[in-house]
Structures are given as structure tokens and as C-alpha cells.
Amino acid sequence: MIKNIVIVGGGTAGWMTAAALSRHLPEQCNVRLIESDQIATVGVGEATIPVIRTFNAGLGIDEQEFMRETNATFKLGIRFQNWGEIGEDYYHAFGYYGFPINDVSFHHYWMKMQKHPDTAPIHEYNMPYMASVYDKFEHKQFNNDSIDSRYFYAFQFDATLYAQYLRKWSEAKGVTRIEGKVTQVSQNNDTGFIESVTLESGECIEGELFIDCSGFRALLIEQTLKVGYKDWSHWLPVNRAWAVSTSYENNNTPIPPYTRARALTAGWQWRIPLQNRTGDGNVFCEQFLSEDKALDQLLENIEGKPINEPRLLKFNTGKRKKLWDKNCVAIGLSAGFLEPLESTSIALIQGAILLFIKNFPNKDFAPATENEFNRRMDIKYEESRNFLILHYHMTRRNDSEFWDYCRTMKIPEELQHRINIFRHRGHIAHKDSDLFIEHSWLEVLFGQGEKPGSYDPRVDTVEPQEVRRLLAEMKMDVARAAKAMPTHNETLARYCAGDLISNRNSK
Amino acid sequence: MNNKEINSIIIVGGGITGVTVASAIAKSLPQIKITLIGKDNDKSEALSMLPQIHEFHRQLGIDEKALMRATQATFKLATIYQDWNNLGHRYTQPLGPHGAATEFVGFHHFATKMHQLGDKTAYGEYALSAVAAENNKFAHPLNDPSSIFSTMAYSLHIDATLYKQYLGNHLLQGNINFYTENVIDVCLDENNGFIKSVTLENGKNLKADLFIDCSGKDATLIEKALGFSLEDWSCWLPANRVLSVSIKSKGEVMPYTQVSGKTNGWLRQVPLLNTVEREFVFNSEEVSIPEATEIITTGLSQTTFTEPSLREIYSGQRKQHWHKNCIAFGSAAGEFESLEVSNLQLTQKAVQRFINLFPDQSCNQTLVNEYNRLTKLELDNIRDNTILHYLSVTKKDSTIWNQWRQHSLPESLKHKVSLFNIHGQIASYEHETFYDGYQASTFIGLNMWPDKYDPFLDSFDIENLKQRFNYLRAAIRDTVTKMPSHRHYLENFVH
């Protein structure tokens, strides 16, 4: 069995990989992680989606402790402003619209009844949506049978603190951290396999398996192995981000249980609330908006005061042609970049780690293992990519060149197929491997103003009166449950107060 | 909402496929007028189903007890393979899972490690459904995850003719029009290529919004009228005949399907309440009818079985299952030897999928594409699973099997096999019928043990695991001892 594993890079990807490997690998395996204090991590990946909980649970992490130490808040979804059209506002909440009736999804009944005066806007039948609207959050286990706990949650946390938390955790499990900058990589003359990396200090570190978590540099997978990059920027053209942190106005400022994504003229701006501050950033396309103007735009749009110098990040949407080549696997930004609109990056890191563990190679590095990993990762990246493109393409905005481009661009066939299916009768062509559930697609499609031509004909077999009664009941249950929930601030204070709350108490 | 909904459907084919499709549509969309055309040409057949049948029955509102009472049905916990790889080889493929979950690492890795250490425990001993099957026992599963009965999974063996009658009586009675004449002509709309009407032998012309082809191999609509041919799979699955007899039986009832390998084909026995249905599946170039008759009647005394009946089958699927306003199900859409999945199972799944994507009169092309995409994926996966069973067979020796060996496998299966071979990982594709653990159990049952097990298993304390799993085996044995016999359970259940 492979015993000597070297991880290059100590950002979120590096430490998540180290933690998972040290949790599951047999003791005789040796995991070493190299990171350089000279090269900063990206560290802005702060918003997650619900699968992160599976990852943490797999490590046996205590949720309260983890939330305290990373200044984490709960996340029920993402609020999208100005996407369909300026002035529009919707949430992609991690849950469902109503209950199915006779095996047919709720939204078909709603579509039939939408013109009826008793029928409310569809989001009023969605529990996490309504909780988000009122800044409420209650910590509950998912229960499919009960409308008031039929939702998932994720976190918003300080990514740097999360990496530190996992570092502590991994080191306790025996991972060795090596500080130093890799300056040279040696390959086997015949096979091209990586044999060792050499640090600035001259120290040479040998390994049987190398995991490239070196971020955008892609030190091993691209600079060394030159696998090539599949560029997707014609579909997702944003390529710059200004990031800054801001303070809350005062101690009573409500902390929303969601991330905000506000569309601007050439991209969009995020606002990610943590316990002690918010993370803000303007993600834009430099061909449509200059860096200076984008910075002005960001600073105009933030709510609190900046507490650090704005940072500029550059990227290009796409992915490596192969994430696994020879004895090297790329995880994190070295593998590819998808913009943070739906907070998919950390989820993709996690997905890659789990898939890699499942297909952990033998010393002979049989091709089928590598092929399987690459095949499955391709699917994951493409599906996440398509979900992102959906947000840009399904717009009616025509107020800037950027939106004109997005609205009229040709999109991947598979996505077009899904959109066509929805437009016809409101069906979602869902796949087992999708990162998001069917109702996530629905929320975005409805949210961006799409209206299907008709609904599932089985709806007509239920008496309209009965449908009205059921709809009214669900709406009431949601409203009642949302009202009864504590605010997000209250839940945080009780469950996992970290920095802000302790500051508050000391005042 | 500009397009008109479908108001009328004509189904061509009055066999079990037609009736199944009609029943499912009549249940979900009772406002539609359904006309069923054609005689029942089905030969009697015993169906060996998968657990997915429960969901189908739930959606149709079929009560299991009432159905079983009416159809001679028995419970199915497993398929037991006999003399498969070679004479004397035997394994049980249970419908329920093996072992208990070890976080992260599938149970079959543990079995692989034990196997490498020389342990001879049959893999089936770790599955309650398998052990119960082998001992002719049965009890319903329980939902409670803390109970060992939550690891039971079962399906049914049913007589196709009685099943069809049951569906007809309960779901179609008074709701649909029947014609027993054959279709002699199909009229297409010149403008859009849609089917407009069909003409019967007696001259009657019938129109509908949607036409469903359940006409079996004839493929009256999808092939004869619309010209869609088959994608041929006979190079991988060469069986083309099934000879069957029905044998009277008393006493114990097997809660499993038995499959026995023969030199040139395989023999299947499906237990019904008072009979066992025996089928021999073979290729007609290799085996003559008298030879097949000999194989199927060996060891039976004259008075106990019926006249053997012969069915032709083929291996392949329609290049398009759905085209414009015509969709095919059953053998009109595709079929292949039903080693683990009966063709009716495919129809049940297909019609559910169709109802979920039910079109309006325009038969929107996107829906059609989605349906065809999913159906093809499903069939390709099951085809691969079926071919897989032949890879380990060592004794086949004939022209057909020599040709077979030269044929390269579908790429998807090649990948699956080499991935499992390395260290027991399952490449699962979109829309698989069998869950990963089930597939692993097939590989192991066929003796296609992986070279290595998941390296992460070595981080577990193996003695501790051994103890845990020995305890599990004992608990399974214990549970099975206390379970009622299958016959006993059946008699109590249906009476």
C-alpha cells in the first residue's frame, strides 16, 4: 500500500484533504503537508452548502466547537437580488416548496392555482425561504414528514480559521506540517511520475503520491505535468474579484441566515455574514468593467465599514483537463475554478476528497482508478457549472453589455435541455449525481422569472377545492413555524457564540 | 397553456405489457380515454421481480395481500445460482444488503480481506435475505433500523397470466374499450409524421392523440409503421429461445428463484404457490428443441408437468423508444434474457417514467429526448449487468461461445470490471437499477474477487471487525431459525 503521501498547499483544500486522509488512512501511512508562509491562501471561501455537514460529521467534528472557533453562522440559502431584472429579489433556500400531492410535486398544483385569489406567491409555501425573509433560524434535524423541519442548513465561516481548525485537528492525528516554498519538482525520467519536491531551503521531500492543493498556481498538475485547462469563460465570463471585510453597524444588527448575491452591471456582489464581521466582494468581468470602477462599485455598495484593505483576485473559469494524472491529484483551486455564486467550491473539494478516498490507488496506479476519478469529477464540475450558467442566462436584464452577452450566449446543450423541459411543463430533469436537489433548480428558475407553459396533467385529477384546502394548510403551517422560530442572532448566541457575541457581552 | 392535453390513447397489444401500461395510465390519468387493441398472444410465464415492484404497486393502489391471493404469488428473497461458473459452483444473490455498514468502507471489502486470509465463509451468510432464502423461510421486513429485519428485502414471484387478469379486473374494468381484432393498417399524418389512426381487421378505423406500441416483437407501430429498427445485442447475449414447463409441486416453497447453468444455456425455476415454473434459456443454433426438452424434463415424472411451450426472444433495444406520438413498451421496445430483471419489470419502470413526463398533444421533443435518454441508460446498465454474469463462466465451449469470447465488451462494462478488479470499487453510472452493494455481491458471487480490498480497511481493528461480523452471522442464523417457513407464512398471509 502507498505509505508516503505529500500534500502541497495549506489552504482550505490542503487541510480538508489532510484531515480526511488522516482520519481514514491506516496508521502506518505518513501524510505530510507543505505550505509556504510567503504565499498567502485565498481564504475568501466562506459560504458553504449543506453537504459540508457530512464532511464535518465524517471527521467527528463537534458542531458547536467548530462554529465557535470559526465565527460561523448558519446558512439557509442565498438571496439573489436584481438577477431576473433590476428590483427583483428571490432566495435559493435549502428546502422544498410544500409537499407533493398524490406523488406529484407541489409546484405543479401551485402553477395551476396561481391565478386564484387565495393562492400566495410560491415562496410562502417554502419553510427555509420564509425563515430567511425574517432572519430566523432554528437548529433542527431534517424531517421529511413535517413542514417545519423539512430543510437543510449549511454554514458561513471564516475560511482561514476553518483551515487552522482542521490543521490543529490533522496535526493531532499525526499529519506533519512542513513550512517552506517548493521551488523544484523532480519527475521520473521514464514514467514522468513525480518523485520529490524540493524546498527553497534545499530540503527534498519524497513521496509516492502527491496531492496538488497549491491553489491557482497548480504547481504540480499544470506547471509540472501540464495536463492543460478547459476554459469555460465564454459561459461564465467573470474573471476578477475585489474582496473586503466589513464590520456590523452595531451589536444589534440582525445577522441574516443567508448569503446575499446582488447582481451589478458586470457581475455581482457577495455579502457573507459571519458572527463578528461580513465578507464582501464584487465579482466582475474585467472586459466589461475596469478594476478601478469595480472597486468603487464595491465600496459604494457595502453596508458597514471596511476593516481591511480590499484585495484583488484574478481567475479564469474552467477546469484542468485531468484532475488526476500519474501519481498526482489536484484538489481545490489547482483543479479548477467556478465562481462562488452558489458556494460550490468547498463542496467540490469535499466531493473530490471523498471520491479520491473511495478510489485510493495502489502502488501500480492502475488506469481504471484514475479514469473513474476523472470521469466522476468531470460530471460534478460540469453539473455545477451548468447550474451557475443558469443564473446568468435566465435573465431579462438588458441594461448593460455584460447582461446582453449572458442573456444571448449559447449555453451547453445539457443545460438547454433542462431549461426546455422546465419551460414545457415545469419538470426538472434531475440526475442522481446533481449537487443540488430538484427544488433548488425550481427555486432558481421561478426566481429568475421563468414560467412553464403548462403543468403535470395529473394535477387535474385532484378536486380543485381539495387542492385549495391543502395549499392553504401548507401556507399556514409555514407561516406559523416561521413566526415561532427564534431569530438567527438568538440561536447563535445560545448555540455557538464566538467572537462577536463575546464582544457584545463584554460591552 | 396553449397546447391541448391528451384525451385519448390507443394501446396496440393486449398482453401483459399492454394491460400494465393501460393500468398505470388509467390510475394516474383517469380522464383519458384508453382503447386496448389486440389479442393476448402471451405465452404463460412466471415473473421473478425486483423490490422496485413495491413502489409500482403503491402507486397503483394495489394491495399486496389481495394480489398474492389472486395470483398464486410467492415471496422472493434472492436468486440462487447453481453450477454457474462451473459444476458445483453455487451462490446466493440476495435482494437485501450484506453485513452492517462500516463507515466509509463497503462491507464487501471486509469479505475480500477475509477471503485473502483464507476464510471460506460464503458471502451470503452475512445477508439475512440470503440465509432466509436458503432455509426456505420468510418474514416481512421491518422499517425500524435498529431491528435486523430492516435488512430484509424481498419481491414477488407471480404468474403473468393471473397478474394480468388481476390488473385488468381492478384497474381497467369498465374504464377502457377493448378490441380483439388485429391492426392491419396504420395511417400517418403527412404533415408532421404523427400517427393519425389505425385500421382493424374488421375495417374499423380508430383515431387517438397518442399511440402506444405494446405489440411485442411485431412492433406494429414503432417499427412497421415508423421504421425504427433494433440495436442488436445478440453478440453479447446470444440466447434466443425459452422453453418452459409448469411442474406441479407440493410441500416446501422456495422463497427464491433458482438459476442453474447448463452446458449450452441456463435453467430457471420460479416457484408459484402450487407449481414451479421451469424455463430453459438457450440459442437455437446450439440446442435443438428435443435436446432442450430433454434438459427441461430431466428427472420429472410424466404426470407432473405440462406440455413444454416455446417462446422466441431477442437481445436488443429499439433505437428510439418514443417518437412523436408513439411510444413502445415491452418487447416492442427492447428485451434480453431475464437473468435478474424480467422484462415486465422494465415495463413497470418505463411506464412510471413516461407518466412523470407525460406529454400533451404536441409530444414536445424535449420530453421525448429525456425519456429516450433515461430509458437507454437504464437498459444499457442492465445489459451490462447481464453480460457480467457470463464473464466468469469457464465451461462454455461451442462456436457461439467462441465467437462470444472474441467480441469486445461494451466500454462501460469494461471499465466497471477493471475498476472492481483493482480493489473492489463500483463504477456507478447514471440511472443504475442495482445499488453498489448488490453489484459487489454479484462480482463476489461469480468469484470475481478483486485483487485488493480498500486500503482504508487496514485502519480498522480487524479482530474487532471479525468479532462484530461473527456476531452478526450468528444473529442472522438465530433470526432465521425462529422465522416461519415460507409456505407456512404464505398460507397465513393470504388466508
Ligand SMILES: Cc1cc2nc3c(=O)[nH]c(=O)nc-3n(C[C@H](O)[C@H](O)[C@H](O)COP(=O)(O)OP(=O)(O)OC[C@H]3O[C@@H](n4cnc5c(N)ncnc54)[C@H](O)[C@@H]3O)c2cc1C
Ligand atoms: C473571490 C472568491 C470567492 C470565493 N468564495 C467562495 C465561497 O463563498 N464558498 C466556497 O466554497 N468557495 C469560495 N471560493 C473558493 C475557495 O476560496 C477555494 O476553493 C478554497 O479556498 C480552496 O483554495 P485552495 O486551498 O485550493 O487554494 P489556496 O487557498 O490558494 O491555497 C494554496 C496553498 O498552496 C500553498 N502554495 C502555493 N504554492 C506553493 C509553493 N510553491 N510552495 C509551497 N506552498 C505553496 C500556499 O501557501 C497555500 O497554502 C472563492 C474563491 C474566490 C477566488
